[in-house]
Amino acid sequence: MVNDTTLLLDLDGVSVMRVERLQCGGRRVHLATAEEAARACPACGVFASRVKGSATTRPRDFPYGESRLELVWHKRRWWCRETACPRRSFTEQIEQIPAGVRITRRLRAASGRRVRDSGSTVIQAARDLRLSWPTVMNAFRTCVREVVEAELPDVEVLGIDETRRGRTGWEQEPDTGKWKMTRDRWHTGFVDALGTGGLLGQVEGRTVADVLAWLSTTPLTWRKNIRHVAIDMSATYRAAIRTGLPDVIVVVDHFHVVQLANKMLSLVRRRTTAETRGRRGRATDPEWKARRRLLRNREDLTDDQFATMWNPLLGDGKIGQTLLTAWIAKESLRNLLALARTGASREQVGHARWKFLTWCADANIPEVRTLATTIDRWWTEIAAFITTGHSNAKSEGINRVIKLVARNAFGFRNAENQRLRTRCVTTRQARGHLRTVQL
Ligand SMILES: [Zn+2]
Structure with missing residues (x-):
């Protein structure tokens, strides 16, 4: 039993003296200092040899399973007898549990990492590890520094x-x-x-x-x-x-460029419905029925769907004609963008651009012309996309x-903390080397 707990505990610097069963079913583990360095004076570093007395603290560590596990650390107080040392006496401390601290270092660090790396909220981590909200928040701020203060990776x-x-x-x-x-x-x-x-x-x-x-x-x-x-x-x-x-x-x-073309198409549809029918669109109007299909890519529509969309629309006269013209402008723009990273020559790109622009100019639809103007204003940047394919x-x-x-931000009271956390979550994969394996 004692051995089991020692194994479970695995806390450097202390050893298990005895384990007490508690009424509630939990256990109380009595610990003794098991590290020579604990009796080194924190001020001068000299090992003390004269005991002043004893003290107990109740450091908190990971909750083990369902039952409670209490730690009681029996430690000694020492006299420092170095004549030049300003410190008269001190209490033992170990790496995991510095003096005056009630939570083991590893528990504090783990609570911060839960928020930083595991997408846990501050409140969740505090509840799971039985810590207070400010404790977890502080732990998070500390372990986030590793990420924020790390050098930026080279970015092309x-x-x-x-x-x-x-x-x-x-x-x-x-x-x-x-x-x-x-x-x-x-x-x-x-x-x-x-x-x-x-x-x-x-x-x-x-x-x-x-x-x-x-x-x-x-x-x-x-x-x-x-x-x-x-x-x-x-x-x-x-x-x-x-x-x-x-x-x-x-x-x-291309994503944002196509989005712009789709917006244009919806504008044309609404305006022509209003002008031709003198009212807003209704579920029975063919252009209303086709409103979603109009925004889909030609290659994603079966021939059947394509025919089902255009036959009633074109049968309806002016609205269908206008929409078809606008739709061809959109698809012509998509054809141009599809040349991205295909190794298309400058001439091929130039030709596709010219086809799109002349179609728009001849269309005589204000929204289509506006689209052409915008594309022209952004041509340098669009051409750069076609060359590089970067997105x-x-x-x-x-x-x-x-x-x-x-x-999940109910644990974050301000924007700064939320930004820190977002940054940690999104860069997590890239910094696997920073993570240590712990519980
Ligand atoms: Zn000293």
Whole structure:
């Protein structure tokens, strides 16, 4: 029995003297100091030899299973007899349980790691390990430093993306009954878009100044390694990069470009319905029925689905004709983007671009023309995507994690802690070497 507990305990520096059964079914383990160094004076380092008295403390360690396990450490107090030492006496301490501390070092560290690496909330970890909320929060802050203060990994493609922290908050004004927004906080995330560095940093806000502020915290040598920056179609981010990283090539990925084309298609559908029918769309309208299929890729539709969508639409006259024109613009843009990393020549890309632009110009649909203008304004960045194929897909994945963390954020009282945690969760895979194997 005693041996079992010793094995279980595995706490360096103490040994088990005896084990007491408690009324409640738990056990109380009496410990004695088992480390010579414990009687070294903390002030001068000289080993003491004269006992002053004894003391007991009740350090807390991991909860073992369902039953309670209490630790009682019987330790000695020593006189320090070094004449030059200012310390007269001291109590024994060991690495795992420093003087004046009630929780073993390993329990404290494990509670922090649960939050940092295992996606546990502060409250969950505190409950599981029977610790207080502030204890776990402090442990988390300590072990997070390893990650935050670690050097940034070399990044060739930097992804910049915006994400909203938590949900938008609404509040009803008591006097007027009007609803107003109380929380609409946006964060900018910086991601290793090609490698395994995960989320590199996050700042509050999404202005040029916010991006530049983060960049200014990074070493110049690190910034010099960046070749490309992937962003969504945000003119703000593009402006920030031109200032902060003037030598990099900016890339916008196809996902956001296609999204823009799909938005255009929905706008055309709503406007033509309103103009032609003089009302909003109804479930019986063919264009309403086709509203989702219109946004799908041609290659994802069977010939049957394709025919079922277009036959009634075109039979309906003007609405169908307009939608078909807009839809071809979208598919023509997708064909252009599909040339990414196919090794297509400049001429092939140029031809596909010309086909898209002339189709839009001839379309005589305002939304289609607006799309063409936007694509033209972003052509340099789109062409860079077609050449490199770099995308912000990792940012999207990381944003999902951020939302997950935000949803579990009831343990985090402020944005700073939440950012730290998001960063730890998303970089976890990349820093397996930092983790130690423990319970
Ligand atoms: Zn001393």
